[in-house]
Amino acid sequence: xxxxxxxxxxxxxxxxxxxxxxxxxxxxxxxxxxxxxxxxxxxxxxxxxxxxxxxxxxxxxxxxxxxxxxxxxxxxxxxxxxxxxxxxxxxxxxxxxxxxxxxxxxxxxxxxxxxxxxxxxxxxxxxxxxxxxxxxxxxxxxxxxxxxxxxxxxxxxxxxxxxxxxxxxxxxxxxxxxxxxxxxxxxxxxxxxxxxxxxxxxxxxxxxxxxxxxxxxxxxxxxxxxxxxxxxxxxxxxxxxxxxxxxxxxxxxxxxxxxxxxxxxxxxxxxxxxxxxxxxxxxxx
Amino acid sequence: xxxxxxxxxxxxxxxxxxxxxxxxxxxxxxxxxxxxxxxxxxxxxxxxxxxxxxxxxxxxxxxxxxxxxxxxxxxxxxxxxxxxxxxxxxxxxxxxxxxxxxxxxxxxxxxxxxxxxxxxxxxxxxxxxxxxxxxxxxxxxxxxxxxxxxxxxxxxxxxxxxxxxxxxxxxxxxxxxxxxxxxxxxxxxxxxxxxxxxxxxxxxxxxxxxxxxxxxxxxxxxxxxxxxxxxxxxxxxxxxxxxxxxxxxxxxxxxxxxxxxxxxxxxxxxxxxxxxxxxxxxxxxxxxxxxxxxxxxxxxxxxxxxxxxxxxxxxxxxxxxxxxxxxxxxxxxxxxxxxxxxxxxxxxxxxx
Numbered sequence: 211x212x213x214x215x216x217x218x219x220x221x222x223x224x225x226x227x228x229x230x231x232x233x234x235x236x237x238x239x240x241x242x243x244x245x246x247x248x249x250x251x252x253x254x255x256x257x258x259x260x261x262x263x264x265x266x267x268x269x270x271x272x273x274x275x276x277x278x279x280x281x282x283x284x285x286x287x288x289x290x291x292x293x294x295x296x297x298x299x300x301x302x303x304x305x306x307x308x309x310x311x312x313x314x315x316x317x318x319x320x321x322x323x324x325x326x327x328x329x330x331x332x333x334x335x336x337x338x339x340x341x342x343x344x345x346x347x348x349x350x351x352x353x354x355x356x357x358x359x360x361x362x363x364x365x366x367x368x369x370x371x372x373x374x375x376x377x378x379x380x381x382x383x384x385x386x387x388x389x390x391x392x393x394x395x396x397x398x399x400x401x402x403x404x405x406x407x408x409x410x411x412x413x414x415x416x417x418x419x420x421x422x423x424x425x426x427x428x429x430x431x432x433x434x435x436x437x438x439x440x441x442x443x444x445x446x447x448x449x450x451x452x453x454x455x456x457x458x459x460x461x462x463x464x465x466x467x468x469x470x471x472x473x474x475x476x477x478x479x480x481x482x483x484x485x486x487x488x489x490x491x492x493x494x495x
Numbered sequence: 496x497x498x499x500x501x502x503x504x505x506x507x508x509x510x511x512x513x514x515x516x517x518x519x520x521x522x523x524x525x526x527x528x529x530x531x532x533x534x535x536x537x538x539x540x541x542x543x544x545x546x547x548x549x550x551x552x553x554x555x556x557x558x559x560x561x562x563x564x565x566x567x568x569x570x571x572x573x574x575x576x577x578x579x580x581x582x583x584x585x586x587x588x589x590x591x592x593x594x595x596x597x598x599x600x601x602x603x604x605x606x607x608x609x610x611x612x613x614x615x616x617x618x619x620x621x622x623x624x625x626x627x628x629x630x631x632x633x634x635x636x637x638x639x640x641x642x643x644x645x646x647x648x649x650x651x652x653x654x655x656x657x658x659x660x661x662x663x664x665x666x667x668x669x670x671x672x673x674x675x676x677x678x679x680x681x682x683x684x685x686x687x688x689x690x691x692x693x694x695x696x697x698x699x700x701x702x703x704x705x706x707x708x709x710x711x712x713x714x715x716x717x718x719x720x721x722x723x724x725x726x727x728x729x730x731x732x733x734x735x736x737x738x739x740x741x742x743x744x745x746x747x748x749x750x751x752x753x754x755x756x757x758x759x760x761x762x763x764x765x766x767x768x769x770x771x772x773x774x775x776x777x778x779x780x781x782x783x784x785x786x787x788x789x790x791x792x793x794x795x796x797x798x799x800x801x802x803x804x805x806x807x808x809x810x811x812x813x814x815x816x817x818x819x820x821x822x823x824x825x826x827x828x829x830x831x832x833x834x835x836x837x838x839x840x841x842x843x844x845x846x847x
């Protein structure tokens with residue numbers, strides 16, 4: 211007999227479990243089955259591992275994945291480097307009166323969709339755009355420079371779109387850091403560098419880890435930014451999945467790529483956690 | 496209990512309204528359903544039109560994913576119907592007795608019927624036609640008159656095209672080959688396209704970007720950021736109105752001719768509305784409005800008398816009689832060519 215408390219629990223849990231089962235588990239099983247099939251010469255579906263083999267045999271596929279992963283890791287590191295000073299300043303240096311206001315300022319750009327923000331950047335950076343116009347006006351350059359459609363602008367766009375997801379966990383862990391620890395370190399004659407590396411960083415490491423995981427996954431799975439800002443050289447792994455599904459009508463290959471993305475990105479995160487001696491439950495707590 | 500009551504009331508209030516309202520779900524290209532025509536149709540018939548913008552590949556993928564449901568009418572190109580239909584069965588046979596065929600140009604209707612035939616049934620009616628060729632800014636690129644201008648070092652950094660199958664096909668024609676004749680021979684076609692892919696990789700440093708959005712390309716050309724592009728004729732003509740230097744050029748090796756159609760998905764809910772929309776859009780006056788606005792050619796027979804004089808002017812400026820005879824019309828695409836092309840296009844995009 212289930213008691214009343216348990217019944218309530220199950221009732222509240224049911225939507226979550228249904229969501230997980232119907233929208234995540236079952237489609238993935240279906241995708242997995244599709245990924246293990248290929249079309250033979252007669253047009254019939256047969257079981258095969260060819261879709262997975264194609265990923266490792268064709269240089270272009272795994273190279274694209276490696277490229278995507280490296281850029282995602284780079285983006286994660288850059289995002290941390292840029293957002294850490296901001297988070298530290300808002301939580302530790304700024305007076306409490308203003309910190310709320312500045313937090314809102316950080317959030318405001320994220321009230322519009324990623325698409326709009328990216329187009330905003332494109333208006334700024336394009337050859338006939340705002341930056342070029344400004345530089346021409348003050349006489350720094352004589353002919354406009356194309357600032358879009360290269361890897362630098364792409365990484366910049368990726369960093370920009372994922373900043374919020376790093377800054378929030380950093381701020382919440384910094385808020386937990388007692389100021390007196392830093393003051394005590396100063397009293398005992400520690401240099402800024404030592405305080406930073408021996409006190410601040412170890413304390414907020416779980417925050418960094420959770421921010422890094424989110425940023426890494428979002429960047430790896432991004433489609434819009436590499437496509438719009440990266441332009442002609444920016445084949446991203448997600449785009450390859452899209453191409454398999456949409457342009458080549460090869461759902462089986464696309465499904466295999468989707469699974470490989472899932473497995474390989476999980477592997478990268480696992481490695482990252484091992485290397486930094488973190489564990490997932492602590493990072494997400 | 497109170498909350499349940501409120502929720503039930505909301506569902507009762509919203510439910511029937513959203514179910515009973517007569518809607519037409521149209522899967523189409525941008526620009527194919529101008530707002531004034533949609534308003535006019537809604538007023539005349541009381542049917543609400545829901546628009547989803549797409550392209551050939553996505554239309555097929557969407558309908559394949561739902562096995563032909565979710566939309567009442569789609570507008571794929573005529574060459575992308577028969578093999579897809581034979582394989583995935585996503586459309587239903589067109590009932591030509593329900594279409595006012597006397598308002599459609601007879602030769603075009605016949606061509607579309609032939610090209611979309613699967614097992615004795617045809618699956619589409621023509622809506623509009625046009626060509627792909629070059630859109631050129633003649634002030635900067637006066638000599639660009641064939642597709643090989645897309646790989647010309649003179650226009651370095653000022654070139655743009657779509658990384659899609661028409662580009663491969665166009666460049667094959669520019670090389671003097673005939674890709675359509677090789678459609679039936681998979682190996683020969685694959686060889687030809689591999690060669691084109693290598694050419695594209697070698698000439699990649701000349702390209703500014705691969706455009707994906709027509710409006711974005713027009714913007715690039717308007718700002719003189721791109722001087723030579725492969726694009727649809729209507730885009731070139733639209734730009735010509737704003738800047739006479741820019742115009743559509745029918746390439747020497749032949750513009751690529753396409754016809755976009757109406758096709759009804761196999762599990763369409765509101766087939767009546769679909770036929771009503773087809774007949775409405777091909778009414779001479781409405782078809783002429785569409786053409787005047789979007790510059791695509793129309794399949795409607797009586798539309799000529801309502802067309803702006805500039806429309807005929809556009810056509811005669813870009814096409815001599817020889818150019819017209821030279822147009823390469825897309826034959827139906829056999830299955831499996833897409834995956835050959837897909838891999839080559841991926842390689843081009845990934846190359847440095």
